Amino acid sequence: MTGASEVVTAPAPLLRLAGVTKSFPDGTDAVAGVDLVVRPGELVAVVGPSGCGKSTLLHLVAGLARPSGGTLTRATDRVGYVFQDPTLLPWRTVRRNVELFGELADLPRAERRRRAERVLAAVGLTEFADHRPGQLSGGMRMRAALARALLVEPELFLFDEPFAALDEITRQDMGEELLRLFDQRGFGAIFVTHSVAEAVYLASRVLVMSARPGRVLREIEVAVAHPRRPEFRRTDTFATLVGEVSEALAVGSAR
């Protein structure tokens, strides 16, 4: 919970969910009453047992699915979405993949090109702009997916376990990369992950969800200002928070 004085100075929320539920036609209750507020410059990590409705939650926020109940207010249309798989179109070069959302948003060609150059440089893929996804490593493909989402200059970023398929070293590199972009651009973000350490290292807040149907069990503030440094991983605060989140997660999964 944030203090009353903070609420006054905090920027208007990008996203507000109040009692949002989602049931599928087959009767599966995936999400049951989620309350959540995301403000600009806030990185909210979401952890929870498998199948608890984390991906569904992001779908709802992105407008890929409609809530069955509750209210969902989103203050921006500039939403970047990074899936667990890079999902690049194999017939397009990296550059053309990155330009895709620009095409769909009818950006003029020159503007698309200009933005693509910039975001490719931002994720360090300039040299590989003319390669096809099949010629890239897993980490590079993920960078390309990140660049593609960056092209729309998102105010709200949604990450669905984006680094889950990567090896530990690449995963940490990508985490640093993400933090760098976050510090530069100050977007709001929801970051779904299975890694408690990753959640604590990246996030301003960690949301712990219960087993299906997913509800928010606990919201744990990570009161360490961004930018974060790798040294943070070796502090007592970090260890305590990881313990706290893990414990909440264990309680949620046990039910």
Place this chain on the structure above:
Amino acid sequence: MTDRAGRRRRVARRVLPPLAVFLLVLGGWTVVSYGLLPPRRRFLLPPVDQVIRVGFLDPDNRAELLDALALTSRVAGTGLAVAVLLGVGLGVLMAQTRWLERAIYPYVVVVQTIPVLALVPLFGFWFGFGFASRVLVCVLLSLFPLVANTLFGIRSVPAAQHQLFDLHRASRWRRLVKLQLPAALPSIFTGLRIAAGGSVIGAVVGDFFFRQGQPGLGILIDMYRSRLAAEQMFAAVLLASALGIAVFVVFGALARWAVGRWHESAE
């Protein structure tokens, strides 16, 4: 230097074995023609050199063969072109809505199942023995693989790729042009290769059944057979086979050119 040598060795490794088999077949052919068959019965398998001399080197015979080849190629090509437009069009249409698929698919299967060649006399009866009927046979023989492969290719687009387009509420048309058609291209090319073969068969074999009008390769083969002009018949058969092989090779190359850079099935 070593690079070029290595390349040459690789090419040799690919070309030499089939070349050896080819020479072996020619050798076997020659042995049978000259060695085993008595001159009286040599028309059953005329020697290679005779086939070439009579069939291809004689100017009149060659002109006859080449005219027939031109006609057959034109029939097959037109038939294939129509089948591509119709087949890909139907496949796209059927991929858009389930009920259209359910409505159309049975008839596409019917076209594939009925013995099209048996209908040839009927087509002649209705539409005459000219170009249009012959093209129709080719279209019917090559339609199915194009419809089926287009439909399959479009239906196989992963849901995750569709979500990219959902995020931006892309129109049906954009989804088709930027996602479904490019994704289906390898599959469409597979269909095209099969269809091209079907079209050539339709053009050559359809000819047999027409037996009227300007002669294509099929009519020539039939005519030479009835005249016992064995050398010319073999020349015509070789030409028809060469047409089939050429179509296969050309469409294979086309597929590699179009999708080989990103899709492994084209390799």
